[in-house]
Amino acid sequence: MPPNIVDLRSDTLTVPGAGMRAAMAAAEVGDDVWGEDPTVKRLEERMAQLLGKRSSVYVPSGTMGNLASVAAQSRPGDEVIVDAQAHVVVYEVGGAAAVAGVQLRLLDGFEGIPDAGMVRDAVCEDDIHQPTSRLLCVENTHNRRGGAAIAVERIRECADAAHDCGLRVHCDGARLFNAAAALDCSVSALAAPCDTVSVCLSKGLGAPVGSVVAGDADVIGEVRRWRKRLGGGMRQAGIIAAAGIYALDHNVARLRDDHANARLIASRVRESTGAAVAEPTVPTNIVLIETRADAHDVVRAAAEQGVLVTRVGPHAVRCVTHLDVGEVECRRAADVLALTLSRA
Ligand SMILES: Cc1ncc(COP(=O)(O)O)c(C=O)c1O
Structure with missing residues (x-):
């Protein structure tokens, strides 16, 4: 990659x-x-x-x-x-x-x-x-x-x-x-x-x-x-x-880092775009975002800026944090998603 x-x-x-x-x-x-x-x-x-x-x-x-x-x-x-x-x-x-x-x-x-x-x-x-x-x-x-x-x-x-x-x-x-x-x-x-x-x-x-x-x-x-x-x-x-x-x-103890990174993406997206981001009672490493725009368009626009996410429904995209993405990358992804979603 x-x-x-x-x-x-x-x-x-x-x-x-x-x-x-x-x-x-x-x-x-x-x-x-x-x-x-x-x-x-x-x-x-x-x-x-x-x-x-x-x-x-x-x-x-x-x-x-x-x-x-x-x-x-x-x-x-x-x-x-x-x-x-x-x-x-x-x-x-x-x-x-x-x-x-x-x-x-x-x-x-x-x-x-x-x-x-x-x-x-x-x-x-x-x-x-x-x-x-x-x-x-x-x-x-x-x-x-x-x-x-x-x-x-x-x-x-x-x-x-x-x-x-x-x-x-x-x-x-x-x-x-x-x-x-x-x-x-x-x-x-x-x-x-x-x-x-x-x-x-x-x-x-x-x-x-x-x-x-x-x-x-x-x-x-x-x-x-x-x-x-x-x-x-x-x-x-x-x-x-x-x-x-x-x-x-x-790799077990570090799973909490993935959860913290997912939370920073979720709160940045929620605060800066008003997009509906799923708020589970106890969240983990998955961020589920409801988009007003077609999810295909959001996925494509984010990919053009180097951030890969998945379409999981006509108006839903998913980000999953993991071992190979650190806090710096997740902050950058959050910025890209916030921008993409506010334009969508
Ligand atoms: C909740 C859940 N169960 C089962 C699986 C299936 O795992 P595998 O891809 O190894 O078949 C996945 C895969 O993402 C999953 O998310």
Whole structure:
């Protein structure tokens, strides 16, 4: 990337630095499908422990982590209750329907999380005409809801309601470490109400690839079978798992810097243009801006001035702060966006 470009399109765009590459080069490896890669095992054990679960499995992507978790905890024809703006619904190519064969029941809860009443109302009755409600999916942080970090009490409320109705609960925790940093709590506290949780190493944590799904041993065994079925069994995957371990060692504490940078962009844009910027109760590294102008035009105009952002709706653009953009770049991006939006 040219040095004068500030790339805020996503936190998936980070590239591994010298330390991470050195850790990858030095990784001890074996065949992970045979359960013989010591570095993958080390990552899985560490993540299970961090997330307060008995077991975990390394998967190639967050999308596969979600799909394998849904498939492992449902049967074709079942219903999965999920927020209408969830990644599982909007950005996973219909995999839950096409591969797991489930029907999605879409809700519209505050910041993407239903309350207990919404969950109970959405659960199907025991009636020959209706599908079986099997799983509740929550997302934390919530990408399309402005990067909202969801407090454990709210996750527990809907998860308890789901469990009372006999459902299981999956958390898409692609950015669970961001949520924990913003809420000043542990990732295990956020994962505790959920049966499975999928966490990405390749977003704010800065690894080049990989996610982990954690849960109890039985369900993770089933997720592991689904990973293989989906073609996600990897061989000497320790090379990439080492990057995940390095990310856990070096890139967790600094997530707060990304959050501070996102806040400075949000407040500059809000104050100088009057544009509506999403204000989640607990914000993280995502800035969601409502634009009066066509979002394509805003994206193009900002890019002409060296700031890359993403269109996420006809009148919505998103900026995501990350490891590869510092405060100076974010201040410049904020100036460019403020100017672009005031002209739009
Ligand atoms: C909330 C959320 N879940 C899941 C994913 C999927 O991750 P991947 O791109 O590794 O498939 C993403 C990716 O951005 C995400 O934002």
